[in-house]
Amino acid sequence: MPSLEDLVVLARVLEADVEKLVYLAVPTESDARRELKQAQAAGGKEGERQAVRLRQLLAARREARRRKALELLRPVPSLRRVPFAGDVAAGPPKLAIEQPGEYTDVLDAAVDYALVVRGDSMVGAGIEDGDTVWVRRDEAAKHGDTVVALIDGEEITVKHLVEENGHWLLRANNPYKDYPDIPLGPRDEIIGVVKWVVKAPGPPPVRPVK
Known part of the structure; x- marks a missing residue:
């Protein structure tokens, strides 16, 4: 699974919105948070791998929203x-x-x-x-x-x-x-x-x- 930085690069190469890529990977933020809790409870290498992936995706979603809000405030x-x-x-x-x-x-x-x-x-x-x-x-x-x-x-x-x-x-x-x-x-x-x-x-x- 791509990191937040990789998602930004992929979005530029594909001429796509970062937020759209995140939404393709995670249907809703509540689902991602629920899966993250399950992965943390499961433990082990697989649970930790899933937890890292989900944390990256949630961070990417937050960053995409932040960018979307701030880009509208650029001065002319x-x-x-x-x-x-x-x-x-x-x-x-x-x-x-x-x-x-x-x-x-x-x-x-x-x-x-x-x-x-x-x-x-x-x-x-x-x-x-x-x-x-x-x-x-x-x-x-x-x-x-x-x-x-x-x-x-x-x-x-x-x-x-x-x-x-x-x-x-x-x-x-x-x-x-x-x-x-x-x-x-x-x-x-x-x-x-x-x-x-x-x-x-x-x-x-x-x-x-x-």
Whole structure:
């Protein structure tokens, strides 16, 4: 069975997506994890060989998802035209990035991409469902910044970056709902700092029926 590095090479030679090759080998991630537990329980040389193979395939799947998410955030040559990279969750993290289908002009040349916010976890910071955030990709994030984070290599969310007791975490900002903090782990990364928020038009007023 190929290693993660070999899968990447094979994908390039065959002009195929790494994720497709992984999915051909492992129907679902839950099946692979179940087989991995069985192989570890079986022990012996054969069990260890199967466990190594399955760990490589699961790692390849995670890396394929990470690459798929990050490749959508590449800046375009013009600094004043940036790609819409899909939606970002302002709520529980979720798979939210879609293929960018259009670009937008920005007034600030120091931003790299735009995302449409979905959810209400950041309303206390003035970021509401349907708003567009302009994001700087390479700026070093610091305590208190509003950031776009990649969780577990595949899920994207927008939250405040907070340092408490030597630990970094993501915190929502909604005075009406209690969203739990998200501790940052070794596979999580900050992929942008929100620089501007473009408000979406509000709904029309509701008039009482006479």
